[in-house]
Amino acid sequence: MTAQIIDGKALAARIRANIASEVTDLHARLGRAPGLATVLVGTDPASQTYVRSKHKACNQAGIQSFAYELPATTSQAEVEALVEDLNANPEVDGILVQLPLPKGLDEEGVLSTIHIDKDVDGFHPINIGRLNMKGRPPLFVPCTPAGVIEMLDATGVTISGADAVVIGRSNIVGIPVAALLRNRDATVTVCHSRTRDLPEKVRRADIVVAAIGRPEMIRGDWIRPGAVVIDVGINRIEDAQSPTGSRLVGDVAFEEARQVASAITPVPGGVGPMTIAMLLQNTLTGFKRTHGL
Numbered sequence: 001m002t003a004q005i006i007d008g009k010a011l012a013a014r015i016r017a018n019i020a021s022e023v024t025d026l027h028a029r030l031g032r033a034p035g036l037a038t039v040l041v042g043t044d045p046a047s048q049t050y051v052r053s054k055h056k057a058c059n060q061a062g063i064q065s066f067a068y069e070l071p072a073t074t075s076q077a078e079v080e081a082l083v084e085d086l087n088a089n090p091e092v093d094g095i096l097v098q099l100p101l102p103k104g105l106d107e108e109g110v111l112s113t114i115h116i117d118k119d120v121d122g123f124h125p126i127n128i129g130r131l132n133m134k135g136r137p138p139l140f141v142p143c144t145p146a147g148v149i150e151m152l153d154a155t156g157v158t159i160s161g162a163d164a165v166v167i168g169r170s171n172i173v174g175i176p177v178a179a180l181l182r183n184r185d186a187t188v189t190v191c192h193s194r195t196r197d198l199p200e201k202v203r204r205a206d207i208v209v210a211a212i213g214r215p216e217m218i219r220g221d222w223i224r225p226g227a228v229v230i231d232v233g234i235n236r237i238e239d240a241q242s243p244t245g246s247r248l249v250g251d252v253a254f255e256e257a258r259q260v261a262s263a264i265t266p267v268p269g270g271v272g273p274m275t276i277a278m279l280l281q282n283t284l285t286g287f288k289r290t291h292g293l
């Protein structure tokens with residue numbers, strides 16, 4: 001079997017085009033575009049790149065974006081004061097604090113300060129708590145995990161009743177992905193660095209979600225024939241053949257796994273583009289909720 005390649009880039013482009021057209025209509029009707037504020041503390045180059053691409057995506061979708069950049073020496077009180085200002089700003093529908101924060105700042109304290117109505121990253125403790133409870137949907141679902149579910153749905157994968165294995169238990173990916181799959185009636189196993197016999201656990205899965213941060217760790221012979229594989233990992237490895245001397249790979253050995261799986265996401269061009277599409281979607285959701293739509 002050669003797997004269907006789940007094209008995250010194309011799916012994200014379709015979602016972004018739909019968002020842009022809805023934003024155009026709503027802007028004309030309501031006299032205001034949705035607004036996203038980003039807060040970047042420090043000068044981490046990867047974070048700067050992520051924030052820049054979020055602003056570019058907003059711009060293309062007709063969403064207003066406001067960039068706040070603070071030095072790494074900013075105090076907890078100063079970051080929280082900025083978030084409070086943004087909570088009160090009627091032009092801002094979503095607030096995104098780029099993680100990780102520099103050492104010394106209390107991430108949970110900052111995230112808790114974001115008003116849950118503007119928590120477009122879905123990381124406020126109340127939104128995460130609701131995500132983990134039965135019958136209490138959060139106001140926003142974290143973007144990368146939401147993108148994973150969107151890709152499964154777009155591929156026509158039956159989640160209900162499936163055995164799903166999530167490798168990784170981070171607050172940003174593993175834990176919320178597992179909650180979303182469970183909420184959709186999958187039977188979920190969460191694996192992590194202390195899991196015994198990981199290949200055996202992965203072999204049970206109809207749906208595999210890898211969010212580890214280890215290049216090509218999940219091998220093809222770990223995948224049950226016909227399983228669906230969603231690779232969240234983004235890892236840069238050396239590659240003498242590449243003009244830049246390096247290339248991106250996922251957490252799954254793609255060439256091996258595609259021989260066995262029924263569908264698989266590539267890296268790059270899989271989950272990555274979906275994350276930004278879901279952020280725009282969440283910002284639009286926040287804007288519509290503010291207007292009672």
Ligand code: NAD
Nearest residue numbers: 144168169170173192193211212213232233234271272275
């Ligand atoms: P993290 O470092 O916070 O968590 C990694 C998880 O993997 C941990 O829970 C750990 O227990 C588990 N793990 C580590 N080694 C393991 C092992 N040997 N066996 C089993 N489990 C092991 O990482 P994260 O923030 O969840 O990110 C994971 C990957 O996803 C990274 O490559 C990151 O770059 C990528 N990522 C991609 C997107 C996207 O938009 N596509 C978004 C967020 C993260």
